[in-house]
Amino acid sequence: MGIALAVRSLSKDFGGVHAVDGVDFDAEEGSVLGLIGPNGAGKTTLFNLVSGYLSPTRGRIALFGKEVTGLRPFALARLGVSRTFQVVRPFPRLSVLENVMVGAFLHHKAAAEAERHALAVLTRLGLARQADMPASALTLAARKKLEIAKALAVQPRLLLLDEVVAGLNPSEMTATIELIRGIRQSGVTIVIVEHILKVILGLCDRVVVLDHGRKIAEGTAPEVAANPEVISAYLGSDDDA
Amino acid sequence: MSFVGLAQTVASGVLTGGVYAMVGIGLTVVFGVMRIVNFAHGEFLAVGMYLAFVLFRSLGLDPYLSLLPVLPAGLLLGAAVERILLAPIKDSAEQHAPILMTVGVGLILSNTLLLVFGAHPETIYTSYSTRTVHLFSITLSVPLLVSFALTALGVGLLYLVLTRTDFGRAVRATAQNRDAAELQGVDTRFVRTAVFAIGSSLSMAAGVLLLPALYVFPTIGGIFTLKAFVVTVLGGMGSVMGAIWGGLLLGVVESLAAGLGATGYRDAFGLIAFLIVLLVRPQGLFGTSRV
Amino acid sequence: MSRVATREGRRALAGIALVLAAFAAFPWVFGGKLNFGFSLVLFAALATSWDLLGGWAGQLSLGHTAFVGMGAYVSTLLWTRAGIPFGVGLPLAMLSGVALALVWGAITFRLRGAYFSLSSIAVAEVLRILANNWVSVTGGPEGLSLNDLPPLFGFDLYDRRVEYYLALLLLAAALLTSWRVSSSRAGFYLEAIREDQDSSMAMGVNPLKMKLAAFCLSAALSTAGGCLYGLFLAYFEPQGAFSLDLSVQLVLMAIVGGMGTVFGPTLGALVLLGSQEAFRSTFQQRSLFIYGIVIVIIVRYAPDGLLGRLRLLLRRAPWASRLPSAP
Numbered sequence: 001m002g003i004a005l006a007v008r009s010l011s012k013d014f015g016g017v018h019a020v021d022g023v024d025f026d027a028e029e030g031s032v033l034g035l036i037g038p039n040g041a042g043k044t045t046l047f048n049l050v051s052g053y054l055s056p057t058r059g060r061i062a063l064f065g066k067e068v069t070g071l072r073p074f075a076l077a078r079l080g081v082s083r084t085f086q087v088v089r090p091f092p093r094l095s096v097l098e099n100v101m102v103g104a105f106l107h108h109k110a111a112a113e114a115e116r117h118a119l120a121v122l123t124r125l126g127l128a129r130q131a132d133m134p135a136s137a138l139t140l141a142a143r144k145k146l147e148i149a150k151a152l153a154v155q156p157r158l159l160l161l162d163e164v165v166a167g168l169n170p171s172e173m174t175a176t177i178e179l180i181r182g183i184r185q186s187g188v189t190i191v192i193v194e195h196i197l198k199v200i201l202g203l204c205d206r207v208v209v210l211d212h213g214r215k216i217a218e219g220t221a222p223e224v225a226a227n228p229e230v231i232s233a234y235l236g237s238d239d240d241a
Numbered sequence: 242m243s244f245v246g247l248a249q250t251v252a253s254g255v256l257t258g259g260v261y262a263m264v265g266i267g268l269t270v271v272f273g274v275m276r277i278v279n280f281a282h283g284e285f286l287a288v289g290m291y292l293a294f295v296l297f298r299s300l301g302l303d304p305y306l307s308l309l310p311v312l313p314a315g316l317l318l319g320a321a322v323e324r325i326l327l328a329p330i331k332d333s334a335e336q337h338a339p340i341l342m343t344v345g346v347g348l349i350l351s352n353t354l355l356l357v358f359g360a361h362p363e364t365i366y367t368s369y370s371t372r373t374v375h376l377f378s379i380t381l382s383v384p385l386l387v388s389f390a391l392t393a394l395g396v397g398l399l400y401l402v403l404t405r406t407d408f409g410r411a412v413r414a415t416a417q418n419r420d421a422a423e424l425q426g427v428d429t430r431f432v433r434t435a436v437f438a439i440g441s442s443l444s445m446a447a448g449v450l451l452l453p454a455l456y457v458f459p460t461i462g463g464i465f466t467l468k469a470f471v472v473t474v475l476g477g478m479g480s481v482m483g484a485i486w487g488g489l490l491l492g493v494v495e496s497l498a499a500g501l502g503a504t505g506y507r508d509a510f511g512l513i514a515f516l517i518v519l520l521v522r523p524q525g526l527f528g529t530s531r532v
Numbered sequence: 533m534s535r536v537a538t539r540e541g542r543r544a545l546a547g548i549a550l551v552l553a554a555f556a557a558f559p560w561v562f563g564g565k566l567n568f569g570f571s572l573v574l575f576a577a578l579a580t581s582w583d584l585l586g587g588w589a590g591q592l593s594l595g596h597t598a599f600v601g602m603g604a605y606v607s608t609l610l611w612t613r614a615g616i617p618f619g620v621g622l623p624l625a626m627l628s629g630v631a632l633a634l635v636w637g638a639i640t641f642r643l644r645g646a647y648f649s650l651s652s653i654a655v656a657e658v659l660r661i662l663a664n665n666w667v668s669v670t671g672g673p674e675g676l677s678l679n680d681l682p683p684l685f686g687f688d689l690y691d692r693r694v695e696y697y698l699a700l701l702l703l704a705a706a707l708l709t710s711w712r713v714s715s716s717r718a719g720f721y722l723e724a725i726r727e728d729q730d731s732s733m734a735m736g737v738n739p740l741k742m743k744l745a746a747f748c749l750s751a752a753l754s755t756a757g758g759c760l761y762g763l764f765l766a767y768f769e770p771q772g773a774f775s776l777d778l779s780v781q782l783v784l785m786a787i788v789g790g791m792g793t794v795f796g797p798t799l800g801a802l803v804l805l806g807s808q809e810a811f812r813s814t815f816q817q818r819s820l821f822i823y824g825i826v827i828v829i830i831v832r833y834a835p836d837g838l839l840g841r842l843r844l845l846l847r848r849a850p851w852a853s854r855l856p857s858a859p
Contacts, residue, residue, distance in 0.1 A: 051734065077736035085734075091727035102724045105717040106736035111541075114717070154736055278646040280594075326828060335835045337592050340649055341787060342831045344594065348780065348824025356821060463776065467657065470650045505665035512654040512661075519651060520639045 002064060004029040004158050004189035005050065010059035011213075012045055019045040021213035022059070027158070027206075029064070032180070032190045034204035034221065038234055041210040043193045044086065047160055050191070051083045052076045063158065077106060082156030084147045086163050086193075090135035096146060097122065097131040103153025118153060125149045125179065141172045148179070159183065161192040165199055177202055201225070209233070249379050250500035251493055256381065258492020259389040263447045264465055265472030265484035266396065267440035273416040273479030274436045277327065277339040281347030282444050283466030289315065289445025290457040291354055297365045297452075304367070304452050305387065311449050312442050319441025322346055323434045331433075347462065355459035362456040370453055384453035391450060395443070396485065403481070412436060416479065444469075464508070471515040477525020487526070541715035544794050548707045551798065555700055559693050566692040570764055572805050573699040574757055579785035579797035580706035581753035586783070587791030588713055589746035590726040591641070592649045595656030596782050599629045599751050601773035603758020604765075605663060605670060608678045619684045622759045629755030630748045637747040641740055652779075660774035675769025678762055695764050702760060703798070706753050710794045713746070722746060723792075777820065784823050787830055790839030799838060 005027040012020040020042045027033040035043050048054040050061060052073040060069045063079055071079075082103075091099050100118035101111075108114040122128045125145050130138065135146060144164055151159060161180070165173045173196075180203055184190055194200055200207060200221055207224040209217040211233040217224050224230055268282045292311050296302040326346065330338040372383040403409035414422040415432045423429055447465075455461075472491055476483025491511050498510045518526060558569050578600065586592050606625035610616040616624070636655060640648040663670045670676065687694045713719045724732035725739045733739065762768055781804065789800025808815050815822065834841050 053730070053733075072738075073733035074736050074738045077734060083734050085731065089728050089731040091724055091731070093727060094723060098720065098723075102720050102732065102737065103735040105720055109717060111716060111720075114720075150735060278650065280649075326832065330832060330835075333835060336590070336645060337586075338831050338835060340592055340646060341783070341827055344780070344783070345824045345827030345831060348820050348827065350824075352818070352821035352824060356818065467653060470654070474647075474650070506661060509658050509661040509665075512658045515654055516639070516651060516658075519643065519647060523643050523647065 002029045003027070003062075004031075004064055005033075005191065006062040006065075007046075007050070008060045008062075010046070010049060010061065011057050012042075012049055012054060013057045018213045020049060020056075020210075023208075023210070023213075023215050025208045025215065025218060027189055027191055029189050030184070030187055031205040032184055032192060032203050034200045034207040035191060035193045035210065036195070036200060036207060036224075037210035037216075040212075041233075042213040043210055044162065045213075046210070047083065047162055047191075047193060051081060051160055077154050077156075080155075080157035081160070082151040082154050082158070083160035084151050084162050084164055086166075088140075088143045088147045090138070090143055090146050090150075092134070092136040094135060095132050096127060096135055096138065099135050099146060100149050100153045103150050106154045121149050121153050125152075141168055144168065144176070145179075148176075152183070156188060158189045158191070161190060161194075163193055163195065165194065165196060173199070197225070245378055246500070248377075250496045252376075252379050252381060253385065254493035254496030255489055256385040256389045256492070257496065258489035259392045260385075260447055260450055260488075261468055261472050261491050262485045262488025263392045263395060263443055263450075264469045265476065265488045266399065266481055267443035267447075268469040269473040269476065269479055269481060269484045270412075271437055271440040272473065274412060275327075275433050277343070278470075279437075279440065280340060280343040280466060281322075281350060281462075282440070282469050283464065284347040284350035284462035285315065285318070285441045285444035286448035286451075286465045287354055287457070287459065287462035288318070288350055289448030290452050290455075290461065291358060291448075292445070293449040293452045294363055294365060294457055297367075304365070304449055305391070308391075308446055308449050311445050315442030315445035316438040318445075319438035320434050322441070323437035327437065328430070328433070347466070351459050351462050354462075358459060360459060362458040364456045365452060367453055382454065388450035388454070392447075395446065396481075399439075399443075400481070408435070467508075468511065471511045473525075474515050474518055474523075475526055480525060483525050490526075541711070544711050544714065547795060548704075548711060551707070551795070552700065552704055555703065556697075559696055566696055568805070568809055570692065570696050570699055572801060573696065573703050574760060574764070575781065575785065575805060576798040576801040577699060577703040577706045578754055578757045579782050579789075579801050580703070580710055580794075581750045581757065582782040583786045583791055583793075583797045584710060584713065584746050584753070585750040586786055587793070587796070588710075588719070588722045589743045589750075590722070591645060591743060591747070592783070593652040593750075593779070594649050594783065595652035595654070595779050596750075596754055597774050597776065597779040598632070598652070598656040598659050599754035600758035600761055600778060601656075601659055601663065601770075601775075602629055602632065603755035603760075604762030604768055604773045605676065606755075607759040608676045608762050609669070611678065611681060612676065617684070618681050618689060618759070618763065622756055625759050626752045626755045629751040629758075633747040633751035634744060637744045638740075641743045641747075656774055656776070656779060660770050663770035663774060670770070673769060673771075675767060675772075676762075677767045679766065681763075689763060690766070695760065698763075699757075699760055702753065702756055705756075707794060707798070709749055709753065713749075714794055718742065718745070726792075780820065780823060784827060787835075787837055788826065790837030793837075793839050796837055796839045803838070 003026045007023060007025050010020055010023045023046065037043055049056050052071050055070045060067065062068060063081065068076060068079060097118055100121055101114050104114040104118040108117050119128065119131065122131055125148060127142065127145055127149060130142060138146060148164060165176050168176060177199060180190065204221050207219065207221050208215055209224055209230050216233060217227045217230050264286060268279055271277060271279050289311055292314065293304045293307045296307040297304060326342055327339060330342060369383045373380045374383055374386060403412060411427045411432050414425065414427055415429050419429055472484055472487040475490055476487030494510055494514060495507055499507050555573055559566060562569060582593060582596050603625045606628050607618060607621040610621040610624060611618065640651050664673055681689045683689065721737045721742050724737055725742060729739050785800030785804050786797045788803055790796030
């Protein structure tokens with residue numbers, strides 16, 4: 001198995017703030033990597049760096065062995081990177097189907113083909129019934145599913161999920177976890193940011209822990225959960241609050 | 242050009258630049274708080290000019306005195322436009338709504354002036370219209386000098402209001418982050434109306450100050466809207482200090498261009514500078530601004 | 533087959549054929565009103581091309597007259613200075629328009645939308661000043677005449693009917709371009725950019741490339757329209773060729789009819805020019821004033837234009853429930 005995502009000495013400075021500071025890790029192809037840390041640890045900035053929305057101050061990113069540092073999001077999409085946004089961003093005035101079609105067009109130039117592919121993705125996610133509804137009319141749970149559908153439409157090899165279960169009730173959460181397992185089984189490498197321990201423990205092969213922009217621990221989920229530095233990072237942040 | 246000639250050109254440029262700065266400040270403040278570019282900004286200036294003209298012709302009121310009625314009139318007109326036309330479309334899904342709306346308002350204003358006053362240029366002659374003053378062998382036009390002084394006064398007052406008063410704090414808070422300001426109890430609706438009213442009023446006042454020095458005609462607004470754009474882009478959208486420097490810079494650049502003989506192209510200089518700044522440093526030469 | 537794209541697409545194509553046929557018949561029915569007819573068709577084409585940039589790519593040009601004027605001047609100068617006949621001059625002028633659009637767009641599309649609109653006024657004004665002052669080349673305020681052109685493919689270019697059908701050809705090109713954009717990947721991408729540019733990038737959309745493409749198409753068509761405009765007038769000067777009125781009219785037609793639709797701008801042209809012709813006495817000096825009021829009312833109460841209102845009305849009808857939900 002190759003390395004889907006390799007990050008080396010990745011850093012991003014904003015003025016004097018080191019949002020991400022010298023982070024290294026690998027995500028093996030076909031695995032699920034969890035990214036956790038207290039609020040403000042730099043997880044979202046890291047996501048933005050890996051998905052091309054920010055360019056790094058220092059460091060390198062490689063995708064399936066190919067150097068991709070500094071590439072813009074659309075170029076990365078073409079290379080197989082896809083992401084969801086923490087605050088879901090559907091295209092409000094387009095229908096659910098049209099939302100997904102935008103992504104489908106990446107690999108299907110003709111409208112009819114793109115539509116077919118989009119419908120397939122929606123069916124897989126259980127949203128086919130709402131295909132013609134305007135995206136703004138969906139419930140939160142459905143919107144979160146749509147967000148994942150949009151990310152899947154571009155047929156990614158690396159999928160970045162940003163807190164996709166926040167705000168869901170337990171049964172919705174379980175369904176989403178199953179969904180993610182299914183995506184992983186189809187060969188997609190997944191990097192997931194999440195706060196909820198159950199999800200991390202249930203899904204992730206490996207976990208990377210960030211605090212104040214630096215990686216403070218890495219390992220399997222149980223290893224990381226027992227790591228005293230990790231525990232104090234989370235407890236420490238409670239004290240600061 | 243001799244040194245004296247150069248100093249002369251620059252000095253006149255600075256004086257005109259002062260007025261440009263005032264026009265620019267109105268536009269930039271509105272953008273900073275409301276994120277709206279007021280495409281009718283110059284039209285308010287034209288309205289101010291015509292108001293002063295009418296007051297002069299009918300009541301013999303000196304333009305500088307007509308600032309007294311014109312300033313509140315500007316506040317009223319600006320507030321009315323904001324309340325009736327801009328506030329309702331504020332959160333429209335169509336991002337272009339404010340652009341189109343202000344374009345429409347501009348058309349209505351300039352063409353009302355056209356229908357009322359006709360297309361021919363008008364001007365007024367006061368006792369001091371052609372008076373000049375000599376300073377270190379430089380000749381300065383008195384109307385421009387007075388305008389500059391009044392502009393400086395007005396800008397100084399505005400600066401004090403923005404930094405020392407509660408209202409000023411509310412304005413700055415809203416400009417930085419509307420939602421945060423609301424949470425702190427700022428009535429952002431009022432702030433928006435007030436800011437637009439002030440911007441319009443400043444524009445109208447600039448028109449009054451320009452009347453003794455320029456001819457007025459209904460479409461003069463368009464020219465000044467463009468100048469206001471140039472000034473604010475040069476200085477950075479949303480930055481008052483930037484608008485001041487931008488205005489002065491524009492005034493001097495135009496004056497130098499005219500002085501070097503390229504009179505026909507004079508207006509083009511500012512526009513080209515504007516396009517270059519957009520290319521090279523869109524956040525403005527002086528201020529900082531989000532693009 | 534496809535629900536969303538193809539059905540609306542086929543209907544629109546049929547609509548285009550109908551509209552073109554109707555316009556083609558115009559000179560035979562209203563032979564005496566050819567001048568009006570020409571303006572109608574040309575402005576419909578110009579408004580449609582404006583909308584490619586304004587409605588589809590979301591960049592409001594308030595100075596589209598820059599391209600119209602460029603078309604008139606470049607095609608005329610190529611003939612009077614270099615003896616290049618109209619048939620070759622027009623495509624060359626189009627190229628110059630596209631070149632302008634590429635440079636201009638590359639500079640301004642990285643910035644917020646309002647900056648582009650501001651720059652559009654500036655560019656049109658700079659071109660007008662240039663035309664006015666560069667007397668040796670452009671004839672300055674005196675203007676230029678486009679005289680003594682040889683026939684094109686045997687057709688006399690000064691025959692009003694020939695000019696009319698040339699304009700109709702342009703309208704066909706504009707409508708077909710608009711239709712092609714609306715029912716293709718490009719249309720989806722442009723809509724996504726308008727809805728949420730950042731989100732669209734994650735899905736493989738390159739906003740700068742798409743906007744530039746739309747701009748180039750718009751510029752090419754508008755410049756061609758400018759060449760036809762110059763031909764029609766046969767004599768023009770800077771004020772008329774780079775006229776703010778013209779820019780405003782194009783914007784107005786698109787928003788009245790409905791931005792981002794295939795037929796909206798044409799409908800807007802019909803309504804606007806039709807009213808102007810029918811109520812000529814009312815309009816006279818007051819055209820711009822009336823335009824201003826119309827803009828304000830439409831933006832306030834009907835931002836989707838007439839077509840938008842129509843769609844809304846249609847959707848209320850029970851049999852309309854299966855219409856696609858996109859605006």
